[in-house]
Amino acid sequence: MTKGILAFGAYIPWRRLPRKAIADTHGWFNPALKGQAKGERAFCNWDEDAVTMAVEAARDALIGRDRASVAALRFASTTFPFLDRLHSGIVAGALSLDDGVSTIDVAASQRAGTSALIEALGSDSETLVVAAEKRGAKAASPVEMSSGDGAAAILVGEGKPLATLLAKASRTADFVDHFRSVDNQFDYQWEERWIRDAGYMAVVPPTIKRCLEAAKVAGKDVTHFCMPATLARVASSVAKAAGVDDKALCDPLHANCGDTGAAHALVLLAATLEKAKPGDKILVVGFGQGADALLFEVTPEIGKRAKNLGVAGHLARRKEETSYGRYLAFNDLIELERGMRSETDKGTALSSMWRNRETVTSFIGGKCSKCGTLQFPKTDICVNPNCNAIGTQEPHGFADMAARIKSYTADRLTYAPDPPSCYGMIEFEEGGRVMIDFTDIDADALKVGQPMQMMFRIKDIDATRGFRRYYWKAAPVAGKAQGA
Amino acid sequence: MAKGIKDKVVIIGMGCSKFGERWDKEADNLMVEAYTEAIADAGIDTKQIDAAWLATAIEEQHVGKSATPLAVALRLPFIPVTRVENYCASGTEAFRGAVYAVASGAADIALALGVEKLKDTGYGGLPQRGRGPLNDMTNPNASAPGSFAQLAAAYRAKHKVDAKDLKHGMAHISVKSHDNGAKNPKAHLRNKITVDTVLNAPTVAEPLGLYDCCGVSDGAACAIVATPEIARGLGKKDMVSVKALQIAVSNGLEAQHNSWDGSYFATTRIASKRAYTEAGIDKPRDQLSLIEVHDCFSVTELVTMEDLHISPEGGAIKDVLDGFYDADGKLPCQIDGGLKCFGHPIGASGLRMIYEMYLQMQGRAGERQRKQEPVFGLTHNLGGFPQRNVCAISIVGKYGA
Numbered sequence: 001m002t003k004g005i006l007a008f009g010a011y012i013p014w015r016r017l018p019r020k021a022i023a024d025t026h027g028w029f030n031p032a033l034k035g036q037a038k039g040e041r042a043f044c045n046w047d048e049d050a051v052t053m054a055v056e057a058a059r060d061a062l063i064g065r066d067r068a069s070v071a072a073l074r075f076a077s078t079t080f081p082f083l084d085r086l087h088s089g090i091v092a093g094a095l096s097l098d099d100g101v102s103t104i105d106v107a108a109s110q111r112a113g114t115s116a117l118i119e120a121l122g123s124d125s126e127t128l129v130v131a132a133e134k135r136g137a138k139a140a141s142p143v144e145m146s147s148g149d150g151a152a153a154i155l156v157g158e159g160k161p162l163a164t165l166l167a168k169a170s171r172t173a174d175f176v177d178h179f180r181s182v183d184n185q186f187d188y189q190w191e192e193r194w195i196r197d198a199g200y201m202a203v204v205p206p207t208i209k210r211c212l213e214a215a216k217v218a219g220k221d222v223t224h225f226c227m228p229a230t231l232a233r234v235a236s237s238v239a240k241a242a243g244v245d246d247k248a249l250c251d252p253l254h255a256n257c258g259d260t261g262a263a264h265a266l267v268l269l270a271a272t273l274e275k276a277k278p279g280d281k282i283l284v285v286g287f288g289q290g291a292d293a294l295l296f297e298v299t300p301e302i303g304k305r306a307k308n309l310g311v312a313g314h315l316a317r318r319k320e321e322t323s324y325g326r327y328l329a330f331n332d333l334i335e336l337e338r339g340m341r342s343e344t345d346k347g348t349a350l351s352s353m354w355r356n357r358e359t360v361t362s363f364i365g366g367k368c369s370k371c372g373t374l375q376f377p378k379t380d381i382c383v384n385p386n387c388n389a390i391g392t393q394e395p396h397g398f399a400d401m402a403a404r405i406k407s408y409t410a411d412r413l414t415y416a417p418d419p420p421s422c423y424g425m426i427e428f429e430e431g432g433r434v435m436i437d438f439t440d441i442d443a444d445a446l447k448v449g450q451p452m453q454m455m456f457r458i459k460d461i462d463a464t465r466g467f468r469r470y471y472w473k474a475a476p477v478a479g480k481a482q483g484a
Numbered sequence: 485m486a487k488g489i490k491d492k493v494v495i496i497g498m499g500c501s502k503f504g505e506r507w508d509k510e511a512d513n514l515m516v517e518a519y520t521e522a523i524a525d526a527g528i529d530t531k532q533i534d535a536a537w538l539a540t541a542i543e544e545q546h547v548g549k550s551a552t553p554l555a556v557a558l559r560l561p562f563i564p565v566t567r568v569e570n571y572c573a574s575g576t577e578a579f580r581g582a583v584y585a586v587a588s589g590a591a592d593i594a595l596a597l598g599v600e601k602l603k604d605t606g607y608g609g610l611p612q613r614g615r616g617p618l619n620d621m622t623n624p625n626a627s628a629p630g631s632f633a634q635l636a637a638a639y640r641a642k643h644k645v646d647a648k649d650l651k652h653g654m655a656h657i658s659v660k661s662h663d664n665g666a667k668n669p670k671a672h673l674r675n676k677i678t679v680d681t682v683l684n685a686p687t688v689a690e691p692l693g694l695y696d697c698c699g700v701s702d703g704a705a706c707a708i709v710a711t712p713e714i715a716r717g718l719g720k721k722d723m724v725s726v727k728a729l730q731i732a733v734s735n736g737l738e739a740q741h742n743s744w745d746g747s748y749f750a751t752t753r754i755a756s757k758r759a760y761t762e763a764g765i766d767k768p769r770d771q772l773s774l775i776e777v778h779d780c781f782s783v784t785e786l787v788t789m790e791d792l793h794i795s796p797e798g799g800a801i802k803d804v805l806d807g808f809y810d811a812d813g814k815l816p817c818q819i820d821g822g823l824k825c826f827g828h829p830i831g832a833s834g835l836r837m838i839y840e841m842y843l844q845m846q847g848r849a850g851e852r853q854r855k856q857e858p859v860f861g862l863t864h865n866l867g868g869f870p871q872r873n874v875c876a877i878s879i880v881g882k883y884g885a
Binding site for chain 2 (some may be wrong): 356359384431434469
């Protein structure tokens with residue numbers, strides 16, 4: 001048994017905003033934006049946040065695996081929706097992990113993802129590391145242009161790893177290139193040239209050097225160099241200083257995704273693993289109040305990895321959104337007239353939410369132990385009219401079952417943050433059905449028989465009390481799984 | 485099987501308020517408006533009423549809970565009064581309470597009244613409201629049109645009907661109801677429309693447009709029932725009696741079991757069969773003279789024609805387009821304008837349907853009177869969602885027929 005990366009997955013939201021849409025809107029104010037108006041950035045649907053993306057990336061990583069062996073979950077982000085609620089606990093529930101799982105949220109730095117990964121690699125438990133970020137940015141800011149939303153998940157532990165850790169190194173320095181306090185919604189950033197010269201260039205190369213020395217690997221032998229940096233030429237300058245070949249620089253996904261903050265180092269690692277070959281050496285660096293460097297070597301197991309969407313598959317699952325207005329609305333950057341129907345109180349009975357956690361968070365239904373009928377939700381009496389047995393329902397997970405649309409509508413009357421509200425009855429191929437919200441779907445693409453998959457999403461946001469409630473929704477099966 | 489209700493109870497008086505946007509009236513004014521007509525029609529005194537039932541569905545929007553709003557509005561003399569709520573089928577549910585009370589002998593004369601005052605929300609359509617902690621966590625935030633619109637998707641898929649053909653059938657239904665409503669002075673909507681009006685209207689919930697949806701109205705309707713003996717004692721002739729009262733309630737099968745295909749109402753199919761048996765009707769298409777169905781949406785009316793075993797499965801569009809259900813057709817449906825145009829003050833609707841039957845059977849329906857007085861009339865009152873609903877059927881007819 002060898003320790004290392006056992007599996008990986010990623011999630012990039014479906015919607016992509018061409019940067020031109022930003023520049024077209026704000027170019028009058030900040031003409032410099034026009035020079036950045038190339039490519040597109042991924043952004044969350046209104047019902048997504050760091051938690052929902054983490055769940056989807058984790059599901060992507062865990063495809064075909066027994067989740068019972070996951071003993072620990074580390075969730076890294078700087079955009080957790082709650083200040084006091086365990087987000088990794090929500091993720092663990094959505095993944096139906098054993099309730100004995102160890103969970104920790106890792107926050108407050110752009111290298112939260114790499115630090116969580118280092119911690120996991122040093123532990124004896126099989127650990128799922130997820131990193132997710134829903135970037136916040138002021139309208140017309142450089143961050144709005146460079147950032148994107150996304151998540152990655154890396155499973156580490158003993159087994160047949162796809163990659164093993166050769167060495168790691170860290171450096172801590174309270175170098176404040178930007179910050180965001182509890183009182184502020186958005187980043188405050190210092191001059192870019194100073195960040196490059198006094199930050200990246202001073203902190204990262206020595207850290208890489210220590211890592212490579214520990215591994216007894218020369219810089220020129222690094223095959224892939226994954227270091228998020230949105231400032232121009234920083235990654236190549238760091239590589240050069242560390243003796244890493246320019247060809248090793250990995251695609252920063254600026255053109256088609258944007259920088260996913262604390263998740264980005266792991267997103268780049270996932271994207272690199274997707275195309276890596278046995279023997280490749282992958283150097284991953286996280287920068288933020290210091291730096292983390294991790295050097296991996298890819299094993300022959302990479303050729304046998306489970307099929308999943310990963311970064312490439314999620315990038316291919318794409319919807320261009322040319323309306324900058326929709327981006328503003330989804331990110332709560334504009335006050336829309338939402339109508340009186342939106343005033344309905346969406347309070348949550350926390351006691352009911354806890355009591356119904358299997359249904360609501362884990363999407364577990366029932367299977368009758370007498371007649372085998374599947375049903376959602378689980379009830380005391382079997383729904384099969386020829387059975388109706390009492391107390392025979394065994395828990396049965398519905399989240400990963402294939403489904404198809406049975407009936408649907410696109411509702412323009414009811415309040416929805418992204419009208420029309422699409423919902424309908426989906427039928428699971430193995431049995432059972434549910435009337436449920438749809439998401440990531442175009443109203444004109446709705447049809448009976450459309451294959452659907454379940455996704456973990458925000459059901460309602462209670463702005464009055466600052467609470468948000470999660471549930472599952474059905475989305476079209478899209479994107480081609482890749483892998484062995 | 486139980487013997488049933490046939491001819492055990494007759495209607496001795498009915499009343500109905502004008503339906504519509506009654507900005508100047510409270511719910512109690514509407515109740516009194518329906519009641520004064522009914523009590524005058526019955527020719528009795530309030531003191532002769534032994535028991536009463538009140539139907540309201542969205543009571544939090546107007547009168548609040550319990551039966552006291554009815555007792556207070558009518559100054560009922562401390563008699564038993566019960567409030568019932570069973571979604572949009574509440575009106576028929578109240579009628580059932582009153583009829584059963586008389587049939588049992590527990591009451592000689594009983595009253596059923598339904599009322600709804602819906603137009604105090606500030607917006608069009610039904611009030612948006614919570615449905616309980618667990619439902620709010622899992623159910624789509626569905627509107628009524630969004631729920632019923634799904635019948636169209638499933639119906640098209642099942643019967644391989646082109647979307648345009650279905651939409652045309654639905655449009656004919658709405659045009660017909662507007663034609664009928666135009667002749668009804670108490671109707672909410674009295675304008676005539678064309679098929680193009682329906683097809684060009686803004687979409688509410690795909691494929692339902694504005695003219696596929698019934699009016700949301702304020703209004704009240706009232707029935708007073710008694711035994712045939714008591715009615716005779718009051719000098720009643722040409723009496724209208726209750727032939728059948730059936731309710732079927734979803735048990736979760738449609739919502740949870742894959743045996744239902746989403747294109748029809750399982751409840752209506754069952755309740756109507758039971759009602760025909762109770763009324764002694766074996767060929768509804770030939771024996772019924774008039775039907776009032778729960779046309780909350782045009783597509784509901786369309787599939788209901790099949791669920792009532794009148795049109796063959798998959799054959800409703802043809803019957804509709806042939807004019808079978810028009811006011812001058814073989815079996816008129818919604819001769820008073822239906823929910824579509826008479827309006828839909830929820831708790832009142834089931835009683836409003838029976839009111840129309842009662843008028844037609846007595847030749848009192850004015851401009852919209854059917855030439856040949858109907859013998860058997862069926863009312864179909866539905867509440868909830870296609871996948872989980874309450875269906876109430878009444879059959880009334882000439883006493884002794």
